[in-house]
Amino acid sequence: MSDLAAWLVLAPALALLGALINGLFGRSLKEPLPGILATVLAGATFVLSLIAFVALQGRDHAVVDVMLWPYLQAGGFDLSLGMRIDALSVLMMLIITGVGSLIHLYSIGYMHGDAGHARYFSLMNLFLAAMSVLVLADSFVLMFVGWEGVGVCSMLLIGFWYQTKTNADAGRKAFIVNRIGDVGFLLAMFLTAATFGTLSIAEANQAAVTSPFGSATLALIGILFLVGAAGKSAQLPLQVWLPDAMAGPTPVSALIHAATMVTAGVYLIARTAPLYAMTPLASAAVAWVGAATALIAAYAAFAQTDVKKILAYSTISQLGYMFVAVGVGAYWVAIFHVFTHAFFKALLFLACGSVIHALDGEQDIRRMGGLGARMKVTGATALIATLAIAGVPLLSGFFSKDAILAHAFTSVHLDGYGRYGLYGVLLLTAAMTAFYMFRWYYRIFAGESRMDAKTAAKVHESPAVMTVPLAVLALFAVLAGYLGLPEFAFPNWIAQWLQPATLGGLTTVPFEHPALWIEWSLILASVVAAGVGLALGWWIYAVRNGAVFTGLAEGPLARLSRAGAGFDAAYRAIVVGAAEGSAGGVSVLDRDLVDRGLLGLGSTATILGRLAARLQNGFVRAYALAMLAGVTVLVLVVAWLGVRT
């Protein structure tokens, strides 16, 4: 491989090697070894990503295609498995392996003393391998392999402490809900193959831009891919698995359920950007699913009392933002938000893990408070992440979120599909985000301690192996946004970098370029929204100490929020109820018809057998008599027949 960038195809193999070693021999390795091995291999994949990133610099429309091996050749249909290394996949690889390595390092501290640590690191490496395959794949088929791979790892890691039934159930729930989305992905693949005659992503994109603009087939493919993306990225109506996924170890939540895997849906749509650019209808569906998800998830985050569940709903909400971004046609903006979100959300989760670690597994926000003074690094880094996600100016979340809001406002692609409505929903959600994130931070790290004395006495700052990743992530949570400053007035590196990779020079998605004062007003509106949310949070939780909510806390609105807007209950009543009902019917049929029929056949044979066994009475002379009688009869028959002829 003469091209340095092409070495990136080894990343999945390296991670897989780590998974195999830890999976097969991990039991016999002493405790820190599996973690160190997994972290080193994760770091190696990061180095490969960095090399590829540097190698791609300065090239015009940089794409390196590596053909691995031919896979399906039937008639005119030709599918080879290969990997595409371009600006988009390399950036995703940097996020995945970079944040992934930090979280591996952190896990050495977090999983210290856990009996299953080798299994844990094996699965984490396996996840990295699958995620790399997903991101690097050049065909939908190979992408689907990674897509399912990360799903399996997600299930296994959510149910990591499977001895508790609710954890195992949560893992299964995540897998089953993802399977529903996968049906959409599969159907979209079938339709792509039938329509364009190819499953290569690049060829499908090329074929899409030569199809009639806005055709029903394109819209259908787009909507089916959206179903798949919604399953993986926890968007309405398939978002129910992500809050439950918090049953897994916290670093898993940080890596898989915040920074990387759940952004796969956004990546899928960005990868097929030319297709979506040709169908405003499917794009509008993506955007509105995202906006509705962002709003509802932010609402559900209000009344949660589990520190991780607040973050889970926050993740769903932020993923909604990314969906709006890909929906309005601002593909690079979506990946930009994936990029910044990966840092501050991973940081939030890891800070959360640090707190849970210090409090011996306590996750209830009502029994925390005042921890900032005792856990200085965790508290300070968590504050940075909170402000970043809230959209406080000059931190990373502000730039990416503001870019999404501005692009929703100026989208020409979704003209006629309510782009100002999208903008309004997102602006409201931004204020809500600032509010619930302030509550999250204040309830854990500030105010008075609500811990019992025994727990409070044991509170300690986590070891360096955990705080160093926090500090590194905090640095990026501050700085990552400067790669994508507002385009109208500043240089914007990330747009230049990603634009050719997403739309691939095949087509363009137009945006309005409003007057400068409108652009600045949009930024001001974002700042005000964040400010209002934070101020409201400050007033309610810091000044009034939550007293405003004493009446509301048990009201129907709070209960609806706590129940995640009631989706779980509705699914239990409709889907699970119907499934259990029909399964009950089938089981009755199986028991009373099939089972009884077969058992009846068996017992009939037994009865006949017992009757026949009576003949064998053990009385030898009786056998001889029976034989003599038989022979006599035979002889008589033969004699009689002989006479007749």
Next chain:
Amino acid sequence: MAAAPTEAWVALSAALFAIGAIGVLTRRSAILVFLSVELMLNAANLALVAFSRQWASAGTAVAMSGQTVVFIVLAVAAAEVAVGLGILVAIFRDRVSTDVDNLSEVRL
């Protein structure tokens, strides 16, 4: 002495066979059952020899085949006795009795 007619030999054979069969059915001692079986075998041999002689006097090509079969029967019977007596000895060692009615362990 005038040769007895074939019918007489066959009648004797049938009588011997019937006696043997009755012996097999009625005797409980395995040795006597054995003896009776031998009687039946030799009844069959007698019939074979009688028919063979009749065919020989008729001058057909298969004249001696009946007598040949008798030798085969004798040989098989000898082999059977060897095995059968071996089994009998083993049973006798095991239970100091050769009563066939008691041999019913493999009954269902």
